[in-house]
Amino acid sequence: MSGSNPAAGSNGLAMAVLNAIQNPVILVDAAGHIAFANWEAEAFFGASASHLSRYRISTFIPFGSPLLALIDQVRERRAPVNEYRVDLSSPRLGQDKLVDLYVAPVVSEPGSVVVVFQERSMADKIDRQLTHRAAARSVTGLASMLAHEIKNPLSGIRGAAQLLESSVQDDDRALTRLICDETDRIVSLVDRMEVFSDERPVDRLPINIHSVLDHVKAIAQAGFARNIKITESYDPSLPPVFANRDQLVQVFLNLVKNAAEAVGDRTDGEIQLTTAYRPGIRLSVAGSREKISLPLEFCVHDNGPGVPTDLLPHLFDPFITTKTNGSGLGLALVAKIIGAHGGIVECDSQASRTTFRVLMPVSKVPGPDDIGTPRPTGSNA
Structure with a gap:
């Protein structure tokens, strides 16, 4: 009676977990070769895992990169190290490759280390997105207050200026017209801000x-x-x-x-x-x-x-x-x-x-304006 192989099942689960991680993860062996790369690492380096495994890590990163020193440091100390905002920009990897690095030793494989890359561009995008949403919420409250507290008095000021315009001298009529124009300008500004207070769901x-x-x-x-x-x-x-x-x-x-x-x-x-x-x-x-x-x-x-x-x-x-x-x-x-x-x-x-x-994001609902067939999320196409 044949039985299942627990080790094979464990390896399969480990691979699934690593490939589900949204950060590039590689295993660098004692000789400096890339022994493993998850899907995100393949996209990061622009090469398949089998191609990466033929070369040393130094082939894919800029000459003199701090990453090489970090790998040597982790091997020597046998302790994990973090390094932030490391520039890996190169003709091979592309521009603006600023990353945070986590390098850790693999106890069961002497000399091997795991490297996790966190692209700063992605982290910065997330930070900016949250900042923009917070800014929009602050303007929402301000817009609601302005609409109630400013537009009504402005309407009265404009009405009074129009009444004065019919009874003042020609020299002063320009001043009443200025009051009306500036009042209209302020109302227009408040109207633009009122757009921020519209929290109705977007029809998409x-x-x-x-x-x-x-x-x-x-x-x-x-x-x-x-x-x-x-x-x-x-x-x-x-x-x-x-x-x-x-x-x-x-x-x-x-x-x-x-x-x-x-x-x-x-x-x-x-x-x-x-x-x-x-x-x-x-x-x-x-x-x-x-x-x-x-x-x-x-x-x-x-x-x-x-x-x-x-x-x-x-x-x-x-x-x-x-x-x-x-x-x-x-x-x-x-x-x-x-x-x-x-x-x-x-x-x-x-x-x-x-x-x-x-x-x-890509639409999940096919529509008459479709340009082409949606590509699967996470593809390297």
């Missing part, structure tokens, strides 16, 4: 993002961006996004308008709209235990002067703006809308290259 459907971007482009080229070159680089196989079409139009119209204002009157000014599929980012959504994947990447690029470095971390906070007459609510509203869809919006900026990047 599977949406073809390319039809949204084409609509935004047509509006821009007919108006504020008529003299600016707008190009596209789309992934034609992109699956639909689960979103509200009107709100997506509002988001990207705001981002394209900001890009057009950044470009200004420069003769070589250009705005580029791009879409891509980037698996790997997963976030928890408020009110749900489910973690969703955010593989859909929609970007608005411009070649303007860039965002000031000191302003960049606070760009999506309310009342933050670089415009002389700006209210600082446009990008805060963008963050609120994308956050309500379970997505992320972020900005990368340097001289002559600014990118606003929106990451959103």
Whole structure:
């Protein structure tokens, strides 16, 4: 009578657990070879586990990387070590590969160590997402208060100014008109802030993002961006996004308008709209235990002067703006809308290259606007 092999079952379970971890995990043996890599590690290094196992870890990371010293340190001390914000950027791994590292010895395999990578870009995205949601909630309370406490008195002030206008001299009529105009401007600002207090559920459907971007482009080229070159680089196989079409139009119209204002009157000014599929980012959504994947990447690029470095971390906070007459609510509203869809919006900026990047989930419901067949979450395609 044949029996089951407990060791084989244990190994299978261990593999399943390691592959379920959303961080790259590798095992480096005593000779420095990558003896094991989970699925996330394959995506991180851009190679299969069997390919990785043929080479030393030093083949895949930059020369003189602190990771090599950490591995030697763990072998010597036989104790785990953490290192934060280690730069592994290279032509092989790509740019902006900033990671936190956890390196630990494997007791049963002398000389072998386990390395866990936590990509800082992912951690920073999560931190920014939570910050943007908190900022939107603070503006929500402020908007509700302003709507009740300011709009009613303003209505009375405007009415009184209109009555005075009919009885004052021509020289003073300009002052009454100024009162009315400034009152209308304040009411308009409060109306814009009232959008933040709208907490109704968002009506969402599977949406073809390319039809949204084409609509935004047509509006821009007919108006504020008529003299600016707008190009596209789309992934034609992109699956639909689960979103509200009107709100997506509002988001990207705001981002394209900001890009057009950044470009200004420069003769070589250009705005580029791009879409891509980037698996790997997963976030928890408020009110749900489910973690969703955010593989859909929609970007608005411009070649303007860039965002000031000191302003960049606070760009999506309310009342933050670089415009002389700006209210600082446009990008805060963008963050609120994308956050309500379970997505992320972020900005990368340097001289002559600014990118606003929106990451959103794939629609789980097939719709008439489907672009292609949704790819399985977590694929390396």
